[in-house]
Amino acid sequence: MQINQSKPTITRWRSAAITAYLAMGLLSGFAAASEAVPQALERFQLGSMPVTGVGLRDGIVVSRHIKYQTDTHAFADKSLIEDVMDSGTYGAFDSTATLRGHNEQDHFISFQDRLTFSGSWSLKLLDGFVSNPTHSGTGRIYMRAGADIGDIKVTNGGQVDQNIGVIVQDLHGGANNAAIVLGQSTGHTIYSSGVAPSFHRSTLLFGPGNGPVINADARMTQEVRDLSRAEREVAENLKPLIKAYRQNGGGKIHVGVLAQDVMEAFKSEGLDAMDYAIINQEGDGLGVRYDELLAFIQATDTSRDMDVFYLAIILGLLASLVVVSALSYRRARRNQAEISRMDSELLDIRKALESR
Incomplete structure (x- = not known):
């Protein structure tokens, strides 16, 4: 039988193959799950490197063996979005997980970076998160935020003891350590639109002529x-x-x-x-x-x-x-x-x- 290898046909076969492969991953995960092997009931693993222990509980696992060529990513979103007709929202990664029950949980994290560098050569940069977008159109972006941290919503009478936007733990492993490095040359290095910021138990180092500026505009004062x-x-x-x-x-x-x-x-x-x-x-x-x-x-x-x-x-x-x-x-x-x-x-x- 001769198969019509037009582009639509190939696309349909490719989609069917991917669907079947995912289904086999899900079914294999479901079949292998037991009390003796406490892996996730629904999971998908891409790669040949073995995964054991608590790693079997992960929903999607990338366990490839990569040699020689490393200009690659475990996850890459290369979607093209155009002619939007709905409310206009898109996220490359969106975590809406829910934790419920009555048992104490140690942590609940939507993104976790635990990279390990074990080579003997040099690594120029080890980043946990990089935000470096590009605006190549002629439209207007009203605001760009590298990290946007909103307030926690308490809706059922629960209690939040400490509500902190950013925590930087004690950094002391390098020859030079800095909790935050600000390379701003224009605008504001630190800007607070609310009550003036306070600094507690910290060491601030300002360059010459770059000390903190306190708002004292007569037009914004009273009494x-x-x-x-x-x-x-x-x-x-x-x-x-x-x-x-x-x-x-x-x-x-x-x-x-x-x-x-x-x-x-x-x-x-x-x-x-x-x-x-x-x-x-x-x-x-x-x-x-x-x-x-x-x-x-x-x-x-x-x-x-x-x-x-x-x-x-x-x-x-x-x-x-x-x-x-x-x-x-x-x-x-x-x-x-x-x-x-x-x-x-x-x-x-x-x-x-x-x-x-």
């Missing part, structure tokens, strides 16, 4: 006022609170204030430190924002300088009054002497007239 007398008293009392200390566990000597001391200084003047942006709750502990603290303390120095200025003016006026008073006194004394001389002369004239 602008001078510090009250109680606030100035607090600021003055904060200066002696600067101490030298070490964090728990040792390390280098730090110079600064302790958050609890700052809170007590506010309390002593009838103020609540948590109403100000100086003290922040950082996890289980308290943190101090030194940009706010130093500006607060500096305000007292400015006020004190103005007090000295006004005092100097008052003292100058008093000195002028003393000089004017002294001159008036001397003038009055001189006038008094002149009057006495004139009285004496009149008395002499009177005696001369009476003697005649």
